[in-house]
Amino acid sequence: MRYSEMFLPTIREVPSDAESVSHQLMIRAGMIRKLTGGIYSYLPLGYRVIRKVEQIIREEMNRAGAQEVFMPAVQPAELWQESGRWDMYGKELLRFKDRHMREFCIGPTHEEVVTDLVRNEIKTYRQLPRNLYQIQTKFRDEIRPRFGVMRCREFGMKDAYSFDADWPGADKSYDKMFEAYSRIFTRCGMKFRAVEADTGNIGGSFSHEFMVMAETGEDAVIFCSNPGCGYAANLEKAEIAGPESPGAAEAMKPLEEVHTPDVRTIEEVCAFLGVKAEDIVKTLIFVCDGKPAAVLVRGDHEINEAKLRSYLKCDSLELAADDVVLNVTGSPKGFAGAIGVKADVVADYSLMHMKNFVMGGNREDYHVRNANLERDFRVKAFADLRFATPLDRCARCGSPFEFARGIEVGHIFKLGTKYSKAMKAVYLDSDGHEQYMVMGCYGIGIGRTAAACIEQNHDDKGIIWPMSVAPYHVIITPVNVNDSGLAKASEEVYGALLARGLEVILDDRDERAGVKFNDADLIGIPLRVTIGPKRLAEGKVEVRERKSGETKVLAVPAALDYITDAFRREVDIKCFE
Numbered sequence: 001m002r003y004s005e006m007f008l009p010t011i012r013e014v015p016s017d018a019e020s021v022s023h024q025l026m027i028r029a030g031m032i033r034k035l036t037g038g039i040y041s042y043l044p045l046g047y048r049v050i051r052k053v054e055q056i057i058r059e060e061m062n063r064a065g066a067q068e069v070f071m072p073a074v075q076p077a078e079l080w081q082e083s084g085r086w087d088m089y090g091k092e093l094l095r096f097k098d099r100h101m102r103e104f105c106i107g108p109t110h111e112e113v114v115t116d117l118v119r120n121e122i123k124t125y126r127q128l129p130r131n132l133y134q135i136q137t138k139f140r141d142e143i144r145p146r147f148g149v150m151r152c153r154e155f156g157m158k159d160a161y162s163f164d165a166d167w168p169g170a171d172k173s174y175d176k177m178f179e180a181y182s183r184i185f186t187r188c189g190m191k192f193r194a195v196e197a198d199t200g201n202i203g204g205s206f207s208h209e210f211m212v213m214a215e216t217g218e219d220a221v222i223f224c225s226n227p228g229c230g231y232a233a234n235l236e237k238a239e240i241a242g243p244e245s246p247g248a249a250e251a252m253k254p255l256e257e258v259h260t261p262d263v264r265t266i267e268e269v270c271a272f273l274g275v276k277a278e279d280i281v282k283t284l285i286f287v288c289d290g291k292p293a294a295v296l297v298r299g300d301h302e303i304n305e306a307k308l309r310s311y312l313k314c315d316s317l318e319l320a321a322d323d324v325v326l327n328v329t330g331s332p333k334g335f336a337g338a339i340g341v342k343a344d345v346v347a348d349y350s351l352m353h354m355k356n357f358v359m360g361g362n363r364e365d366y367h368v369r370n371a372n373l374e375r376d377f378r379v380k381a382f383a384d385l386r387f388a389t390p391l392d393r394c395a396r397c398g399s400p401f402e403f404a405r406g407i408e409v410g411h412i413f414k415l416g417t418k419y420s421k422a423m424k425a426v427y428l429d430s431d432g433h434e435q436y437m438v439m440g441c442y443g444i445g446i447g448r449t450a451a452a453c454i455e456q457n458h459d460d461k462g463i464i465w466p467m468s469v470a471p472y473h474v475i476i477t478p479v480n481v482n483d484s485g486l487a488k489a490s491e492e493v494y495g496a497l498l499a500r501g502l503e504v505i506l507d508d509r510d511e512r513a514g515v516k517f518n519d520a521d522l523i524g525i526p527l528r529v530t531i532g533p534k535r536l537a538e539g540k541v542e543v544r545e546r547k548s549g550e551t552k553v554l555a556v557p558a559a560l561d562y563i564t565d566a567f568r569r570e571v572d573i574k575c576f577e
Ligand code: ATP
Pocket: 109, 140, 142, 149, 150, 151, 152, 153, 155, 157, 200, 202, 408, 409, 410, 411, 443, 444, 445, 446, 447, 448, 449
């Protein structure tokens, strides 16, 4: 493509409303433009990258035996009512009515639609297993869209759904997707880790997220430092070693009520009473499927709602409103405690052996000192309910944890029979008995993958595309287009590279060489061929690698071979062979 004819609006200044590097660079490199909050257009350069990512995904999904379909974005409410998600999904689900006042949504995901499709067509075990995938637009009305296409509202997703006759079969399907995902992200030129994850809105029994490691990532992940163990999980999910053995027995002191006017937060209580955060027990009142629950964690710990939700097995979980807190504890917020609370009490494991702690007094402006379990209140159950901290150890092997940040680009789930039971997706087994299909689902965010790739591959000049997803492989930069010799040589190199099947930009703009170099660096084309008068007089050109900055001066035929080799070497990434 000739640069002079391209729709490629690059920008020198860093856009003020773009918080992350990938968002800034996607705008500056003319890849995307915002239409409205969380909704973006892809411009030609950006869309080429999207198509490359999609192509890699297609090849690997097909290799793994999945088959491509294309399902509607608009979905009838009835299917979501059948699965039970119409009421549960919350405000991320964009709902609307048609002219007949029938309710619909724009699909944030497609479990319902695909389950409906398959239950109508698959009747016997002979037709299983099947894995169907699509690359299609999703809509999620995110509360806080940000980082450009990384967390937006309308986005492209590859979503796949596997249907098996039994659980071992479903495990196999899951493992195949795990391997396909590993190949996909390797081929996209990214460093990633698969970590155990919470199953959230989608549900099911088990899941892995594929995390691209980046300091700017929204997700916190932990790894066990013992390579022999290999435990890795999203912080939301990370299991913590159970209760420690009791320390030296401390005698219980008499319970004491203390006046703590307007002292509410842990920091305020610490300062006022001269205690450490780990000597305090925090009481949080939640409403779980309409019923209040008091949840206790140590003052220096944070409650993990994902763990709490899965422990309590509730569909809806939220912090109690002021009036509920008042009703359950008898006091306004900030002074809740477990003594006399009108709710079931569940506590984090770390409380099991605590003695003589401080907690809210269930009375405005009061706390208690020397509270003790059993003597002063009853705990219904102890469980792992908090986020891991750097002081915690791996639940599997006892080694220290390492913390890192990542971007979730893919997520694979073992769904089991959640949807097949709710929507009656059954088949006849070899004995003629009706059985539920066992499902899995597997997503990859296309735009987020491209953005994550930029987070990992850039410098202060711009993007550094891996060859496999680069919008073009080579850019040819004649330093002066008004020099007819240079222009002619550039055309020849351009034609020769195109003939070799490469994707090439010829920067034929009448601009200073410096401007062209800056644009080439900004848009991140892996190889640049500079054609200038001095070298050309010797029949040579300069080939520069964007990533290393390494420059080679080569005769034109050698340059063509060098570029072709570099392309092959990089695109032909060997995964797991
Ligand atoms: P997150 O926790 O980041 O909201 P999720 O768990 O809701 O993600 P899934 O339902 O598993 O995501 O969706 C599959 C994939 O779709 C994700 O791994 C991610 O790559 C992509 N994705 C999800 N939400 C968005 C979004 N708002 N914008 C862009 N991509 C998204």
